[in-house]
Amino acid sequence: MTEKVNFTFGQERLVTRMASPVFQIRDLHVKVENKEIVRGLSLEIKGGEIHAIMGPNGTGKSTLASALMGHPAYEITGGSVTLDGENVLEMSVDERARAGMFLAMQYPAEVSGVSNANFLRTALNSRLGEGNEVPVLKFHRQLQQKMKELNIDPTFAERYLNEGFSGGEKKRNEILQMAMLNPRLAILDEIDSGLDIDALRIVADAVNSLRSPEIGFLIITHYQRLLQHIVPDHVHVMMQGRIVRSGGRELAEKLEQNGYDWLKQELGIEDETVGAEA
């Protein structure tokens, strides 16, 4: 992989990479508990692009995100996923992360006894690789800086990972991790749910400040409001486990105003959830 570690700390990022990433999903099929949830989904995300996925509840959006990250409960039954031509599906979860993938989860786990800071430093060092570990002080300076930008109380560094965090605090913590780890492909699953209006803007600003040719975004959301702050290049609608319509930002606006019925009618879909057959 063409990657370069940048040691000029104190600047924005702890990890920088040279090449613009290319992430490709081709005809992906995913099963959960013997039920096919994702049914032939294709998507290409290049560095610098922001893709949004919208779609009614239960249409397989989170399943897609979890499967891409390698969650053990999700079985890939067909198709391919590559990052810069490398087979993602052969990688373990942590290898995917070290290759530059990041998933801000809809429901992040809580881990008692492990402090936020310790967790993040271990994660960052894993990503930087042996011999390139970030010095402790620089790490903490960077962490405090990012926490300030995200309006996170500095005491959260020593709190146990997500334990007792409110819904919105968990979401901001996901974004904090993203900002620290500086991924090449970031998937944000309903990062806007549970956020108040101010927090929504703060999170959007954080995403926008990371925006560069070195990172591609896949943003799963139900609401146009997030997409007013983070303007997507492409909007996709997911139903019955696949992308049924793609367009520009105007598609999101149309959905916000009119809901999904017109689209279902156009496509002849009665039940959009994955349980129903097309």
Next chain:
Amino acid sequence: MTTEQTPISTTSSLITDLVHRFNEPAWLRERREAAFAKYEEMPTPKLEKTDLRRRSFDIGPFASLTAGGSARVRALLDSLKDKAFVFIRDGVAVQSNIPDTIHQQGVVLSSLHAAVSSHGSLVEKHLGSVVTAEESKWAALNAAFWNDGAFLYVPRNVKLEETVTFVYESSAQGHGAAVRSLLVAEEGAECAYTEVFLTDGELESGKVHADVLEVVAGARASVKIAASTEYRKGPTNFTIRRAKLASDAKVDWVYCDIGDGFTVGLLESDLVGTGSTSTLSGIGIGFGRQHFELTASMLHRGRYSESDISMHGAIRERANSIYRTSTHIFRHAAGAGSEQRDRMLMLDGTARADAIPMLLIDENDVQRCGHAASVGRLDENQLYYLQSRGIPEKQARRMIIWGYLEPTLEAFPDEVVREFVRQHIDEELV
């Protein structure tokens, strides 16, 4: 009565040997003999979760001095060198560092044998007052044959700043072990006591290791007790650690066992006094073919007495652990409150764990009485979450397990012992 036969080769000549070797007073000899008689007449106990029929109750002969100690114990003693400690190997006190300053306020710190000589009436008064010879066969065995242990006496209103540590090491040459320790904290006294039990090499099978620790906490006394054990395979390990609390006394236990032994243990606070409180946090790391039955118990006799038990097991290979958390609120203990948490983590599919919460409540007026017990695997979602940030699986597992154990370990009052235990746990969490 049981009809099973127990091979017993323990003989009363052991008592004569001990009495002669330590020039013991008549009262002690009589107590040993009475305990031995009790021991002989008691049948092999039948336990619900532990089969003792094939375990022998043999102990001795006691050597007068065995080799100098393992490299591990040497390293530990070296890091304790600026602190108050006593090292007892195979029942013989071989090394100690007791600063003079400790004795200034009337504190007595010595081996139990030394205390029998120097403070006979104090020992006579308290020895056996918390753990009697009658309560079980192994309590009787210990009372009859104890060869040494710790003695700590803290007078009224004296605050002992220093942590006191007793280090024990057993080898096959000890032919079993019978450690007995006695802590007395008078009214308003404060102290912290740590004991570390180590083993050197393979132990003889067919022998008994029976430890007894008695803690007398006077009114308003505050006592911290930390015990780190490694009950290993070979002998049958019996252990009783109990504190008896007067009014407003406070006893905090922290316990850790790392081993593969056959062990039956009891950790208990007898909350006799009004307003007495006790906490107990425990860690158990089991491996090999361990059989470990541990009861963590709180006896609420005093009104407004409060307790908190929190046990954490992590077991692997073919270990079988039974953790019983027991709260007994006696009649008239109005306003008492207690909480139990018992969590066991099975690190391998072959390990077996049993978490048994017990609540016996004879009083209507109880302010709180909560319990939670669980047995499970490492949480897949936590593992996935850590891995999704780039942390390799093995390291992620360790982080989660450490996250689970760390808060208990933090309760060890002495940082040298804490680090020693931390390292030992880390080695065993493969």
